[in-house]
Amino acid sequence: MPILQQARGGWAKRIATSPLPFARSARSLTVNEKQIGANMTLPREIATERQISGDTKVELRVLATTDLHAHLLPFDYFTDRGSPVLGLARLSSLIASHRAAAANCLLFDNGDTFQGTPLADAALAEIVPRGDMHPMVSAMNGIGFDAATLGNHDFDFGIPYLTDTLAEARFPIVSANCENADGSDFVPRHVMLERDMVDKAGRKRTLRIGVTGCLPPQVAAWNKPHLDGALKFDDMMQTVQGQVSVLRGKGADLVIVLAHTGLGSHVAEHRAENAARAIASLDGVDAVIAGHTHRTFPGDDAAPGDGTPIVQPGAFGSHLGLIDLELTDSGADGWQVRTRACAAVPLGSGAAEVGAHGYFPDFPELVADMDRAHKATRAFVSRPLGQTAVPLETYFSTLAPCHATQVVAAAQFAAAAPLIRADETLSGRPILSAVSPFKAGGRAGPSHFTDIPPGPLMLRHAADLYIYPNMLSVLRIDANGIREWLERSASVYRQIDPNGPARQFLIDHDFAPYNFDRLAGLRYEIDVTQPPRTNAEGDVIFDTPGRIRNLRFADDRPVLPEDEALVITNSYRAAGGGHMHAAGAAEEVLSAPFAVRDAVATHMAEADQPLHPQVEPTWSLSPLGGVEVIFETGPGAAQHEDRIAALGLTGPNAPVDNATPGYDAYSLRL
Structure with a gap:
């Protein structure tokens, strides 16, 4: 009998003989909606500028993470040492600063979020009691993500475990090309976010932002032991194109694709694994978040360019994706979109600390819970x-x-x-x-x-x-x-x-x-x-x-x-x-x-x-x-x-x- 038995689709149940609960409460993570995304309180100097401007434009900042792979805290559990350039906790300060500098902001995650470090394994091995939130979900709820999609590694621990994990998310999770064996949706194929934006003149404007996502269809084979006969994965290009048409038909002013796929070529073969560039070429797509291959795109000195913007923000929280869009209300023709900036912003470096303290300065309600998760994980992997x-x-x-x-x-x-x-x-x-x-x-x-x-x-x-x-x-x-x-x-x-x-x-x-x-x-x-x-x-x-x-x-x-x-x-x-x-x-x-x-x-x-x-x-x-x-x-x-x-x-x-x-x-x- 293997030492590390499968537990809820994963490993280490026999070793996890003494549960160390994270003892989180869902209520402690409740976030005022005014702090999240487009509805955040605006800095006074920005509001003043809008009041004196007669411009009808709306400036929207899109922030994104991808391939976090359960890198929550700036700590390497494999070596039991701090790591100053890893983790969503440190990235959260970068998120907060870029939100504060923008008139309107949305935050997305691009998948491969719940697997990859011993912190995820500890949650899987029921160190986190059944029914408690996955630490990554807790943090993402607290930071205030607007939507997310699934990556191939999110299925690594099986469907029941993933379903339990997603149930606690207080943000929509979408995927265009993932469906149950009977053709029904595994998660919604798209979501329409209605957000009140503030235009350059200081007026409130309600925008309808359509969001869909996709992941490589090869996941059906890569995770065959978990997925065979239960889920189907269609071609990304075809399904995304269909969802973009649906969203435009529903009146979307803007469509963003969370594409858990590498850049690939500008013309993608059927069922291509990497197709972000081809997806960006689809009519009706205004911005693409790429991922999967752990690369960074564009480079630090990249200009916005003329095409649909694509950003791929590395992996493990190494970078924050940023796309600045300018939307102009053209009346009968709807909103016209222009890219003002597109960058993968590096996290940077600094002195590492062992615990979670000091790494959620903008989200203090998360610190105690995340520190408990950290200590429990260290105890788990030290057996x-x-x-x-x-x-x-x-x-x-x-x-x-x-x-x-x-x-x-x-x-x-x-x-x-x-x-x-x-x-x-x-x-x-x-x-x-x-x-x-x-x-x-x-x-x-x-x-x-x-x-x-x-x-x-x-x-x-x-x-x-x-x-x-x-x-x-x-x-x-x-x-x-x-x-x-x-x-x-x-x-x-x-x-x-x-x-x-x-x-x-x-x-x-x-x-x-x-x-x-x-x-x-x-x-x-x-x-x-x-x-x-x-x-x-x-x-x-x-x-x-x-x-x-x-x-x-x-x-x-x-x-x-x-x-x-x-x-x-x-x-x-x-x-x-x-x-x-x-x-x-x-x-x-x-x-x-x-x-x-x-x-x-x-x-x-x-x-x-x-x-x-x-x-x-x-x-x-x-x-x-x-x-x-x-x-x-x-x-x-x-x-x-x-x-x-x-x-x-x-x-x-x-x-x-x-x-x-x-x-x-x-x-x-x-």
């Missing part, structure tokens, strides 16, 4: 599991196999082995374990690494090694599929020219490290002189010779075209998540009723001695005769001198031209 004799870090995981991913590989092997043995039809095939470093820099930045020191292992460490609640899955795959899987992973590397300029950069930081799978149980080389098979996102496949060389099984037997193998992986990857098309095309032969991180925690807890995994030499970079490359990693890597020496790295070096900000640069000769 002991075992010991490790070696550091479990991911600073070098894209350069060589490591202890951190080996622990996950071993846990997957141990959890899947009895299931495979029980099915006679699966016998006789090599068994591989696909693992990736979930926190290894990339576009998440130079602080996004796992760094667990030798010593006690706690619940937070299991979550640090495996941050998603994906279910364990076993695939049957042929030799060609194995090779294509590895080619997709090898796209993390830039192409290196052996005769090119000195000190070429090795890692493409646009590539998400959680898509860098190594298949334990294999041996292979990666030739970085060849171009990658895919782009960083994996949505473009190039016709190239490929990078995988000398592919063989652990017993040194070559992988032949007629070979088949079983690959232990997770439900997201089994559905082709991360544009891992080879995994999506393979046959799923087993789907376990528990999450992979349950298996990781069980592996830690059941070890009879401190973990000291023997790291498999799964892969290596093909030698290039001494060509020097630059390997960039997080500043914390400098503390691992033995690892630096063993890998043949020198540095960290002085900053070099075109280096990635915040990363340390090491030299390596291939």
